[in-house]
Amino acid sequence: MEGKTAATLAAMPLLLLWLLVARIVSMLTPMLAPWYSYILAQRLYYATPFAVYALAQSGGAKAVFTRIGFEASYCMNVVRRYLTLPLRPHLPSFYIVGFPKCGTTSMCTYLKQHPCIDGLDGLPFHEILSKESHFFMGAMGRGTTASTSEYRSFFPTIVRSTLRKLKYGNVGREWMCFDACPVHACLPHIPARMAHVTPNAKLIFMMRDPLAAVISGELMWTTQDESCLKPNRMEDDEAEMAYWAAIEKLPLDEPLPEDLMARYYSETDIRPALRSAKYADCLERFMPHFPKEKYV
Numbered sequence: 001m002e003g004k005t006a007a008t009l010a011a012m013p014l015l016l017l018w019l020l021v022a023r024i025v026s027m028l029t030p031m032l033a034p035w036y037s038y039i040l041a042q043r044l045y046y047a048t049p050f051a052v053y054a055l056a057q058s059g060g061a062k063a064v065f066t067r068i069g070f071e072a073s074y075c076m077n078v079v080r081r082y083l084t085l086p087l088r089p090h091l092p093s094f095y096i097v098g099f100p101k102c103g104t105t106s107m108c109t110y111l112k113q114h115p116c117i118d119g120l121d122g123l124p125f126h127e128i129l130s131k132e133s134h135f136f137m138g139a140m141g142r143g144t145t146a147s148t149s150e151y152r153s154f155f156p157t158i159v160r161s162t163l164r165k166l167k168y169g170n171v172g173r174e175w176m177c178f179d180a181c182p183v184h185a186c187l188p189h190i191p192a193r194m195a196h197v198t199p200n201a202k203l204i205f206m207m208r209d210p211l212a213a214v215i216s217g218e219l220m221w222t223t224q225d226e227s228c229l230k231p232n233r234m235e236d237d238e239a240e241m242a243y244w245a246a247i248e249k250l251p252l253d254e255p256l257p258e259d260l261m262a263r264y265y266s267e268t269d270i271r272p273a274l275r276s277a278k279y280a281d282c283l284e285r286f287m288p289h290f291p292k293e294k295y296v
């Protein structure tokens with residue numbers, strides 16, 4: 001048994017106690033400090049503006065309770081992750097990095113069935129909590145999209161990885177974890193940040209007929225009725241192209257612009273969805289940051 005594993009096992013009772021305390025504190029936080037839950041949710045909604053629509057879809061009182069449950073679960077996740085950050089040394093070995101609406105959720109589910117592969121450490125209330133980190137889009141703050149320590153907080157603890165390795169080490173594989181946020185493929189500032197925090201990661205890109213993917217995406221957050229698809233503004237104008245070119249060059253330590261994610265998920269404009277389905281353009285932006293052998 002290697003030294004690190006033996007040391008983790010020796011400290012196991014203490015580590016389990018730490019995890020238990022963190023879990024209890026995190027469960028109490030939304031009740032004792034609802035304002036903190038509110039602040040965290042606003043940060044998350046910056047990165048995932050579509051969540052507000054998705055959570056409201058059931059309508060009426062059910063939608064209100066769904067949103068409260070979602071925000072409380074998110075708060076519990078963040079508090080628990082922060083309280084146990086020193087126990088979280090892992091970063092993704094690989095990503096399902098794109099593309100939206102190309103079967104990434106199915107792939108994520110299949111991969112998680114492998115005993116030595118884990119996704120995010122989060123409550124399974126909604127896929128934003130357990131499948132997709134939205135980290136590089138500012139889910140942990142617009143100014144921390146290149147912070148390795150913030151990103152580590154999303155992934156399982158050393159307790160889980162050690163126990164898994166001990167139980168399943170005989171399958172001949174290293175334990176590994178991954179992030180399956182398909183929007184990571186589409187925003188131009190992300191390849192540089194991803195390479196900065198995980199330079200050796202492998203990248204899985206899933207693709208599908210782009211038109212089918214655009215329609216699937218648009219239907220997800222309209223009223224599920226094709227007549228509601230946005231008909232206007234198909235082409236990028238010069239100002240729009242200049243905006244996205246500037247985003248690609250945004251220095252790693254500079255906060256993302258306030259309007260970035262709302263612009264990407266524009267409610268009135270189909271251009272963002274079309275841009276995300278230009279697979280070759282998106283892939284080309286990763287090429288300077290990851291060598292060819294990293295792509296699957």
Ligand SMILES: Nc1ncnc2c1ncn2[C@@H]1O[C@H](COP(=O)(O)OS(=O)(=O)O)[C@@H](OP(=O)(O)O)[C@H]1O
Nearest residue numbers: 099100101102103104105106107182212216217220
């Ligand atoms: N195995 C397999 N093969 C082919 N297609 C599949 C598969 N699994 C899921 N799907 C279809 O993928 C769409 C959902 O994709 P994602 O999970 O990537 O969506 S998301 O971006 O995470 O919201 C969604 O497409 P639409 O039904 O057109 O909306 C799924 O039906």
